[in-house]
Amino acid sequence: MQYKANSPENYISQVPEERKETLHKLRKTIKDNLPDGFEEGMQYNFISYFVPHSIYPDGYHCNPKEPLPFMSFASQKNSVNFYHSGIYANQKIYDWFVAEYPKHCKRKLDMGKSCVRFKKMDEIPYELIAELVRKISVDDWVNTYETTIKKK
Helix, strand or coil: CCCCCHHHHHHHHCCCCCCCHHHHHHHHHHHHCCCCCEEEECCCCCEEEEEHHHCCCCCEEEECCEEEEEEEEEEECCCEEEEEEEHHHHHHHHHHHHHHHHHHHHCCCCCCCCCEEECHHHHHHHHHHHHHCCCCCHHHHHHHHHHHHCCC
């Protein structure tokens, strides 16, 4: 499902009623644990967290007018999806997350390259997400991006 929103609040106001509390809680979990320097906003019609141009003027290599994306989440048709570029770009973070997930959730991990899909709203591992969010600083992310993604 795609929502046309100009702010995180506007996005959440458009999702089905039964998902609003989940998205509010996920957003709060991220914001409460987000390292300094990242900004919240809308990117690609998702609630997103990114490195602003004031910190990384080059922006995203696919579209330098966009700030450097890092993390986002969205309400999709059958799930709430959480996207974390560090899982995709840093094998150590990926391995850690995959190993920790079963300690926080009974359900099998449903994951793509950087996307974790949560089909059961009451089984989202907020504590694990909070820990993941804290693991990568802005400087760490810019360095990882420049050495593993931008050069491709």
